[in-house]
Amino acid sequence: MAGKRVLITGLATFWGGLVAQALEQDPDVDVIIGLDTREPSVELERTEYVRTDENYSILSRIVKAARIDTIAHTFLIIDSTSMQPRTMHEINVIGTMNLFAAASAPGSTVRDVVVKSSSYVYGTGGEDPYWFTEETNRSRTPRTRVERSLEAVEGYVRDFAIDNPHVNVTLLRFSNVLGPDIETPISRALTLPVVPSIFGFDPRFQFVHEDDVVRSILYVLQHHLAGIYNVAGDGLLPWSEVAHLCGKPTFPMPPFGTGLASWPLKQLGVELPDELLDLLRFGRGIDNRRLKADGFQYRYTSAGTVRAFIEALRLRSTVGSTERSYRYERDVEQFFRHSPAVLSHEPAGELADPRTDP
Amino acid sequence: MSDADEPTPTVADAEVLDAAAIDAMLLGETTPSYLPVPDPRGRADDNDVELDDPRMGDVDEWGRSESIRSLTRKIYDPIYKHWFRAEWEGLEKIPTDGGALLVANHAAALPSDAPVIMHGIETELERPVYGLADALFKTMPVVGTLWSRAGGVVAHPDNAYRLLREQGQLVLVFPEGSKGPGKTYTQRYRLRRFGRGGYVEIAMRAGVPIIPIAVVGAEESMPIVWKSTALAKATGLPYFPVTANQLLFGPLLGGLAYFPAKFKLKVLDPVSFDVPPDQERYSKSRVMEESERIREQIQSALYDMLRERRSVWFG
Numbered sequence: 001m002a003g004k005r006v007l008i009t010g011l012a013t014f015w016g017g018l019v020a021q022a023l024e025q026d027p028d029v030d031v032i033i034g035l036d037t038r039e040p041s042v043e044l045e046r047t048e049y050v051r052t053d054e055n056y057s058i059l060s061r062i063v064k065a066a067r068i069d070t071i072a073h074t075f076l077i078i079d080s081t082s083m084q085p086r087t088m089h090e091i092n093v094i095g096t097m098n099l100f101a102a103a104s105a106p107g108s109t110v111r112d113v114v115v116k117s118s119s120y121v122y123g124t125g126g127e128d129p130y131w132f133t134e135e136t137n138r139s140r141t142p143r144t145r146v147e148r149s150l151e152a153v154e155g156y157v158r159d160f161a162i163d164n165p166h167v168n169v170t171l172l173r174f175s176n177v178l179g180p181d182i183e184t185p186i187s188r189a190l191t192l193p194v195v196p197s198i199f200g201f202d203p204r205f206q207f208v209h210e211d212d213v214v215r216s217i218l219y220v221l222q223h224h225l226a227g228i229y230n231v232a233g234d235g236l237l238p239w240s241e242v243a244h245l246c247g248k249p250t251f252p253m254p255p256f257g258t259g260l261a262s263w264p265l266k267q268l269g270v271e272l273p274d275e276l277l278d279l280l281r282f283g284r285g286i287d288n289r290r291l292k293a294d295g296f297q298y299r300y301t302s303a304g305t306v307r308a309f310i311e312a313l314r315l316r317s318t319v320g321s322t323e324r325s326y327r328y329e330r331d332v333e334q335f336f337r338h339s340p341a342v343l344s345h346e347p348a349g350e351l352a353d354p355r356t357d358p
Numbered sequence: 359m360s361d362a363d364e365p366t367p368t369v370a371d372a373e374v375l376d377a378a379a380i381d382a383m384l385l386g387e388t389t390p391s392y393l394p395v396p397d398p399r400g401r402a403d404d405n406d407v408e409l410d411d412p413r414m415g416d417v418d419e420w421g422r423s424e425s426i427r428s429l430t431r432k433i434y435d436p437i438y439k440h441w442f443r444a445e446w447e448g449l450e451k452i453p454t455d456g457g458a459l460l461v462a463n464h465a466a467a468l469p470s471d472a473p474v475i476m477h478g479i480e481t482e483l484e485r486p487v488y489g490l491a492d493a494l495f496k497t498m499p500v501v502g503t504l505w506s507r508a509g510g511v512v513a514h515p516d517n518a519y520r521l522l523r524e525q526g527q528l529v530l531v532f533p534e535g536s537k538g539p540g541k542t543y544t545q546r547y548r549l550r551r552f553g554r555g556g557y558v559e560i561a562m563r564a565g566v567p568i569i570p571i572a573v574v575g576a577e578e579s580m581p582i583v584w585k586s587t588a589l590a591k592a593t594g595l596p597y598f599p600v601t602a603n604q605l606l607f608g609p610l611l612g613g614l615a616y617f618p619a620k621f622k623l624k625v626l627d628p629v630s631f632d633v634p635p636d637q638e639r640y641s642k643s644r645v646m647e648e649s650e651r652i653r654e655q656i657q658s659a660l661y662d663m664l665r666e667r668r669s670v671w672f673g
Contacts, residue, residue, distance in 0.1 A: 126502075127493035129516035130420065133418040136516065200499020204421055234409065241415045255499040282496065285419070 002220075003030035007068040009099060010036055010075025011049055014182055015116060017042035018214045019072050021223040026121060026218070033066055036075070042062040046337075050297065056095060060102035070112040070221060073102060074079050076153060078118045079184055080146045090148040093156075098158040103167075114220055115157050116213075119230065120275055122152045122178035124284040130204070131287040132245070134173070134228040143308040145272045147265070161226075163325075172216060175232030175286055176279075178305050179210030180312030185276050191313060194269060195243035196262070196280070203283025204236035209300035209308060229294075230286040233302040239280060245303065246310045255281075367571035385419065409585045420488070420595070421506035429629035430508050431477065437573060438477050441459055441618050442470070442575065445673065449482055452569055457522035458628070459561045460487070460530040462550055464538030464658055469598040470616050472577040475530055477510065478623065488521050490531045515560055522564035533649070540597035547574075549657050553640075555649035558631075562645070565635030567628040570652050572659035575621035578670045584614040620673035626655055 006023055010016035010035025023029050024045050032047040034040060035056060040049055050138055052058055062068070075095060077088045096115075104112040121142075122132040128139050142148045154171065162168035176186055207230055216231045243250045253261040260283075262272045272280075292298075300308060335342070406492065417423045436442055448466060462475060464566065465518035476487045490513035496502045496558035513531065521527040532538060561568045582599040604612030629652060633640060635664050 020543045067599060125493075126496040126512065127514070128512075129514040130512070131516065131520065133516070136450065198499070200501075202503050204417075204419065222388065235411060235413070236419045237413060238417045238421070242412070244414050245412065301409050301412050304409055305638065307410075307412045 003028045003272055004070050004108075005029075005031040005066060005068050005159060006033070006070040006072060007063065007066070008032065008034045008047075008072045008074060011040045011047065012036040012038040013075060013215070014210075015217075016072075017044075017075040017221050018038075018210070019074055019217055020044055020047045022214050022218055023047075023072075025336070031066060031311050033062065033068070035062070043153075055103065056098045059098055060105045062110060063102050063105070067109045067139065069109050071099065071110055071114070071115065072217060073115040076116055076118075076150070077122060078146060078150075079215055079232075080144065080275070081185055081272045085145050087304055088145065089302065093152045096153045103257070106162060110164075110167060112168045112170075112221060112224060112357075113157075114172065114217055115153070115159075115162070116217065117150055117154060117171055117173045117175050119175045119284060119286045120144075120147050120148075120231065121154055122284065123147055124278050124282045126282060128282070131285040132230070134230055134289040134290055144278075146273070146275055155202055159194050168224050170220045170225055171228045172220065173230050173286065174213055175206045175208045175230070175284075175288075175302075177210055177213055177259050178207050178309040180308065182210045185271065187309065188270050189240070189272065189276075190246050190248070190309070193248065195239075195246065195248045196252035196265060196272060197239055197243070197250040197252050198277070198280045199255050201255065201281050202238045202309065203279065203281060204285055204286050205239055205242055205279070205283055205298075205302070206232045206236045207302045207305040209298075209305040210231050212300055212305075215265070215299070216291065216296055218226070219291075223295070225294055229291040230288050231291060232286045232288045233298055233300050233305050234283050237281070237300045237303050237306075241303075244307055245306045246313075259323075359392060374451075377589040397651055402487050408579060417507065421510060422509050422544040426504070426507040427509060431480070432472060434477055435481070438447060438481075441580070441616070442474055442621040443618075444474050444478055444621040445574075446478060446482065446623050446626045447626070449479075450623045451628055452479060452483060452485075452528070453567075453628075454483065454485065455526065458528055459518070459522060459557060459564075459566055459568045460528060460571055461533060461557060461652060461659065462530070462573050463547075463576075464469055464532035464534045465540055465541075465546070465573070465576040466614075466616070467582050467597075467601045467603075468581040469532075469576065470579040471573045472530065472532070474576070474621055475571060475573070477624065479528065485528055487528045487530050490518060490529060492536060492596070503603050508617070514666070515556065516578045519564050520559045522560070522566045531557050534652075536596035537586055537597075540585070540599070541575075541582065543583060543602070544587060546577040546581065547660050549653055549660075552653045555645045558645045558649045558652070559640055562631050562633050563637065567630045568652060569628045570626040570656050570659075572624045572626065572656050572663060574623075574660065574663045574667060575619040575670075579616040579621035580638075581617075619670055621671055622667070624659055624663060626659055 006029055008016050008020050011020055016036065017040055018032050018033060020032055020043065021034050024047060025270055034047050034049050035052045037053060050062060057080060078094050080088065103113065122136065123138040123140060123142060129136060129263050152224060157169060157171050177184060178187055211317055240250055262277065265272060416425055419443060462471060464471060472489050476489050479485060479487050488511050489509060491510050493512045495505045495510060496512055518529055521529050534550040535553055537550035581602045583602055584600045585607065586598045601612060603615055603617060606616050631648065
């Protein structure tokens, strides 16, 4: 049987890059094509990068021409502070709509689709259950932009799954992600000298490690799992303990007019979006048992994730940036990949993994 | 709390890494851990490993904290013993293990029955009780957090199912909801509607018995003289009472200080349902019928207890 031919959306995003890197290690994957509006920010060996606009107008041609059978839709914006609302809407809602239009075009070869969604689709409030299962409906209509756009995205996913019963459609809903490299409003709040909280509230938090995020995406693709899965580390811990694990005191904001009180923080560059303020009030637990029952094993618990995050942060504050300082050079990449002069397909840089040396 | 007993794996790990590995690490050239390469710590995907869970506090996944619970027990015990002088009958009907749904009548402007029932069972039977309450509590700053640390859980069918069916716990629920405590003194010991029978459906789905409890004394501990509908609407509270306690002790102290009414609690015979658990839905007529029967049992037990009661304060 021929290997997989994978299309990744959002190659230049944190998740797109990581998933592409991980898929490159899989010998069963023949072709990896990554779409994005910007050039990738991580080093890639054999992933083909295609520049598109954010709503993928050329997508159906690519799917057809490259006979794509697997789509990893990682280009969904969860961090509402990272861009304008309009751009987020274009990327999340319009992008997903066009992606599924292309994937369901007549003669489409797509057989597996995995979508990286978020537990923000559940919302959170006082009346909600302590754990959301994959079947739990949200109790009130979404209030924030991210939640609204994720709900629209999931609607397209559902429609696509119903219209294309021969395709394995997997919707992964990730809990709050932390880890050594990812930056989110929560990770930024935890890097402050004092961690913002809401007075009188100490909600339960759940986290998933960035490695477990990538591993779970690969896992569902590898095992052709279909359906909705929550992805979150075991255990929940109160926000005060999250701060305590990071070795920091909490700084309570008033419980009334909290949005107004968080304004000075925004001026300092730490924006607490509405969906995070809701979390700081009510917290959220998601039931992670379905994916575990299908054989997935986590590497980190919620508390373990917080510790991994803070240890990486301490290391970085001591020795400086440990991130890969890679810059995509189109011409150099083209040379290494396509020039007849290149005899071995080593990665572009010479810093190959020391463990593969003879 | 001290950090002294925290493991420090980074230091230990760093000692065994050679300089080249550290360089590689700093350059970001270590293979990410999700790749299928042998992990230096000997972890593999296919064997079950006990994950490291560096917790620092004692707050569990329901939001309860054992240290806060034992503290509140210590503070509340004299009130239970000497103020309300709670007296139980039929405690042996409550199972010592496995899930069961405790159902009781609900009264007093600031309900005094919930802590009496929970504290009584927890100390006499040494079993935790999870008290279900309106989500309103969770939305109140400080109160909501303390309530949750002390053992309160938002009344949601999913929460009740998880506690009863999956964790085999005792769960306490007041089917009258806020209509019980929100009634005026003239209506005392007359049970309100038992919701829409949702508690029966939960017990059926969880496959646990319902144990009715009749409580006498709560009504007189903080009776409502008058209610303001307008203020209730304005504050968003289910009812806005003026209590006899407030008339006597002033609005603030009277809002918290109970009268020393004598508490008597009677555990009635457990009710089991011969229906299979985990069904999508149960016959609504059956649910309502069972709910009404349980309500009547508690109501007639209350009348019996009141017939025998000689004094509100001495029982």
